[in-house]
Amino acid sequence: MGRPTKEKSLTSRDVVDAAIACLDREGESALGVNRVARELGIKPPAIYKHLDGNTGLRRAVALTIWRDYLADCQCQTAGVTEFKPLFLLSARATRNFAKAYPARYQVMMEYQLRPSDAEEAEIIQHSLGLFQAAMQLSTLNRDAIVDTMRMVNAAIFGFITRERSELMTINRDPDASYEVMLAALIVAIEYIRQDTPAIEIAACDATRTQTVPYPTG
Known part of the structure; x- marks a missing residue:
């Protein structure tokens, strides 16, 4: 450098x-x-x-990492519009980012984005937009969107956290387990989409939950 x-x-x-x-x-x-x-x-x-000292440094680094992560996800999913391949590409991109840049992922995960901050709110909106595009949730009511976000975030973040902590000690390929989990999530998402009344909501309303694609929720 x-x-x-x-x-x-x-x-x-x-x-x-x-x-x-x-x-x-x-x-x-x-x-x-x-x-x-x-x-x-x-x-x-x-x-x-x-x-502004260590606090300002950590914030600036975290926001830069967030932008890089979102740009990477967007690049890897460019031109894909169908639900299943879009979801799979997005979820794989998140895990690949965490594996390629473990320290960056940790800093990004530990920084709580604030909707009250203009720069951070822009990142929340961007990440929320990518999440809703991957999940194709725009016609669901607010509760269904929040439930889906929390389910997906918990599963993917939990998997990545256990993998990074070397807690997967049973003799089974983590890649295979991850793919099985993603397939199960697709079934669960489709269940929510079919079982929930369609109500158009504003994306800004959903940001109040502070749930953003895969890393938090």
């Missing part, structure tokens, strides 16, 4: 990029102003000109 030659040339993006580089190499413990300053070859006060 290229480093600014002078502190005055430093940008917020430089700081975030350096933080993510540290995160990828050393894990979540490296996500701090002092460590990132050493990475950039500058003094810590220079970072405070761009971000």
Whole structure:
């Protein structure tokens, strides 16, 4: 990664990029102003000109990771409109992201997006839109949408969490188990879609539940 030659040339993006580089190499413990300053070859006060200490650094990194994750999901599902393949691609993309970037996934998961914050609300809306597209839930009532989100989030997040914690000790391929789980979720989603009265709702109403695609809910 290229480093600014002078502190005055430093940008917020430089700081975030350096933080993510540290995160990828050393894990979540490296996500701090002092460590990132050493990475950039500058003094810590220079970072405070761009971000509000460790709290601001973590927020900026988490939002960047969220945007990267959503862009990756959108890229992998581009042009797919049918429910089953779209759901499968989205769910696989989430697990693949968690496996490729475990520390990024952890930071993203631990940061609670706030609808009251404009930047974070935009990410919530984007992620909610992708979730509803993958689930094709736009004609369900609010309770059915929330139930579906919570079910899918709990299953996928729970699977990824157990896998990352190396708790899957029985001799069975996790990939095979994941696919079985996704197939079962498809059946459950179709059941909810068929058993629920169709009521058009505004997407903004559903954001009040603070449920976003697969990582939270």
